[in-house]
Amino acid sequence: MAVTDEKAPAQSLGEYLATLRSAKRMSLRDVEEATEREVSNAYLSQLENNKIAKPSPHILHALAGAYGASYENLMERAGYLGKTADSARKGRHGRVATFAIDDLTPDEESQLLKYLAFIRSQRRRK
Secondary structure (H helix, E strand, O other): OOOOOOOHHHOOHHHHHHHHHHHOOOOHHHHHHHOOOOOOHHHHHHHHOOOOOOOOHHHHHHHHHHHOOOHHHHHHHHOOOOOOHHHHHHHHHHHHHHHHHHHOOHHHHHHHHHHHHHHHHHHHHO
16 A cells, blocks of 8 residues: 555545554554554544544654654644645655655665666656
8 A cells, every 4th residue: 555645635634644554554552552652542543533633743743753754744734834845846756755665674675776767767768
């Protein structure tokens, strides 16, 4: 499953948090433990089901740490920050690559870079 930060309106904050958790294969209780009980599993469930739309910044910070996600992006999605020029410019591609590279081995990273170079060379030939 590809996780993207593409345009906040496409996915609510709750849906995005659920996507991040699913991509990390974490249960609600796993997140509670990863945040040192700063975010209870019940509270996270309410967030993911859009019962709570604007959690406090410290909750978002704890979730960003647990998921390895961008705190700035979570703050944008919660409505605390406007869209930054950098995140608007970056678009989908940079975010997908950044999210996917978190747990690669050095060999996997090397292979991925070689494959990316191949794809780009094919695109240039067209």
